[in-house]
Amino acid sequence: MSDLFDQFITESQELLEEAGAALLALERDPGDRPSVDGLFRAFHTLKGASALFDLVPFTRLVHAGEDTLSLLRDGRRSMTPELADRLFRALDQCGRWVTALEAGGTLPPDAPDAADRLLRDLRDGEGRGEGRQAASLPAPPGFDWVAALDAAERHAAGLAEEAAVTAIDYAPDPECFFTGDDPLALFRRVPDLRLLRIEPVEPLPASPAQFDPYRCVLRLRALSGALPEEVVPVFRSVPDQVRISAVTLAPLPPERGAGGSASAETPPAPASLAPASLAEAMLAEQARILDLPGDAAEREARRAVVARAVEAILAALGRPAERPTLEAATTDGAALRRFLTPPPAGGPSAAPAERAPPPAAMVRRALRVEPERVDALMTLIAELSVAKAELAPLQRRAGGGDFARDLKAVSDRLDGLVGDLRHAALRLRLLPLARVFDPLPRLVRDTARKLGKTVELALDGGETEADKDILDVLGEPLLHLVRNALDHGIESPDRRTAAGKPSTGTLRVRALQDKGGVVLEVTDDGAGIDPAAMRRAAAAKGVLTPEAAAELNDADAVRLVFAPGFSTAAGVSDLSGRGVGMDAVRAAVERAGGRVEIASTPGTGTTVRLLLPLTLSITRVLVVEAAGSLYGVPVAVVDSVQRVPRSAVRAVKRAESLVLRDRVVPLVRLRRLLGLPEEARGDADCVVLAELGDAPVAVAVDDVGDRADVVLRPLNGVLRGLRGYTGTAVLGDGRLILVLDLRELL
């Protein structure tokens, strides 16, 4: 795919994000002018950019969005939650299209229908005829002939009623036949051609002998029922000879003679190229200032000050200009730009149509790297750390003496460098958590609106960085948590008022870095979770026996929301608690080697914390042995390693347990878990104490080795789907281990 197309994708994603944020701000404060302008600009830029790629439905939809925004901007339509919904739907659709374009390079086949639907949707809210107020605007220069069409022509074209059409004015280069252009053939390709007029540019010679058939002396004018962006591509080869404009025809009967009028697009500010100097940047800015919206007095004042500023800048540069020339050049931005960069002599005399700008110069500070390349680098570095680890056994074999000492020095230095390298490479993959925050304002807005609640969202720590893998893991659970907090945590405004709280609830999402990991906290000031209700529900659902439930302390009772099978929507909504998908949240976080904490005070609110490692690509495992084979246990779940005398192990039938730190901990034997032959045991067991969610488990193994950083490889081929293992890994000395998924094994 071309670079330009990639840039279009990136720019579109950014614009859609900006537009979403602006729309949220605008809904909150309908008078927020910068947001209206920002949203308008986003639609406008998307329109211009998408038109470069023949994405007609896309262009039509964003054009309609732009129209809606300009009505809004002129106060001819007002912002309502319904209109926000409509605009959000349009933005969402564009987002899906961009995703499809990124994946496959084309719009889905239903795109034209979807565009039609959303176009109608956007226009539905317009007052009768409101949207066509543009009809009172004068026709753009050069299109007076449209207004002058007589009734017969209008009827013949099927345009007797008020209609938005696209007018085309094509004055082919007299030499066009030699450059391969075929004017008439171009018009055959115009969609929905309603009217075509062909006139001589100059009076035709009286005698055929004087007529030069190799010169094109015609001017072609036409009307099309299609949108300008559908027509523009047809004339792509002759942009300097054609003018195309949206024109609105007034209905015929009432106003004969007054005819049609037209709405032209505001000429867009051309994309500014990177200025070579401060002076050039400043001059470009002066042109931009002239195009800013404002009332007559403001614009007049801007003209005055811009004229003076330009005069000063040119004087400073040693290129003084006459005052009257400057006054004339500062009527608008385009005039100033022309004045500052005179066109090359001998250009085409026909002024080219004002068209949508090319996508703004897409200069980014960030270097964009494909994720696969970073992954490849990470794999290499992981292999390097594995290779480096092979030095340790060599060192042991070298014994004492100078050689061993030198080897150790080299090894230490290598350790340091590999560590630094890994750190640097890991940083490449780090992205700010703001990414997972991005969908939240919209989610909170939509959900709160649906639930009839008012909620203020506070985001904090978006600059905290974590590995892309971790962000991918975090996204879904975070959405779950936020949805839950809105649904079950924060109360309706009247209930909040009754409880003496502000009617607007607050939802705080905070990210921070902590002990080599990331912490994500979702706090609401809602109803909180009642531990007593949780105990009752647990007993009623059979998750716990009534006795066991009664024994739970408050914190453990609240933790029940994470118990699998506990949380069904019905059961928990009644408690004003939470629970939908909370076990799924926990599972996702734990799969990534993290854990979940919850704290809740009835009446005050709930905080859920997700604690995750910084990266998934390198896993630290504890190497254990069973029946002569090596296995890895992720260090994240290992609490401690102990030797336990046989006498401390109690056996009831085949179930064994032991008491550790005043808790009864079930003991399982790895050999038995894996179906390996069991042996007569000595007088002590080597036990790995694992923390799996709520309850610790002691796993007896034959022996415990070192901790090692490994690159986990998922199980492939015949091993794929084998339960109980997260993957394989190669140790520093080249031996292969299977990494255990204890949760699945138990």
Added chain:
Amino acid sequence: MTPFRILVVDDAVTVRAFSRSVLEADGFVVDEAVNGIEGLERAMANPPDLVIVDVNMRKMDGYTMLRVLRRDPVLRAIPAIMISTESKESDREQALLAGANWYIVKPPRPEVLVEAARLLTGRPLQPGRGEGVP
């Protein structure tokens, strides 16, 4: 030749002192004000060749000051630089909408401030700095 006069409006004394020292070192005459109201008073009493104004100030902010300035028949054509800690495009646009000709993100580099001041007052740039612009 009368030296060019610049009015620096900022509520932070450090910023004013910084601007004054940098601009005076380059031969400008510098006047100061601590907020928009005082800035307008100074400008009316002694119209400067350039105004450099901060955004956030008590009593009257920079936006308001520029809007008032642009409505004054005598002062409206005085070029203005807005200077702010915000680097967002929306803030820049906000400044231009209010009436600024240029926008500088704080803290400004001395040479940038001087060059901008020279450009907007029409003082020839020194050789070797910004020269050779087509």
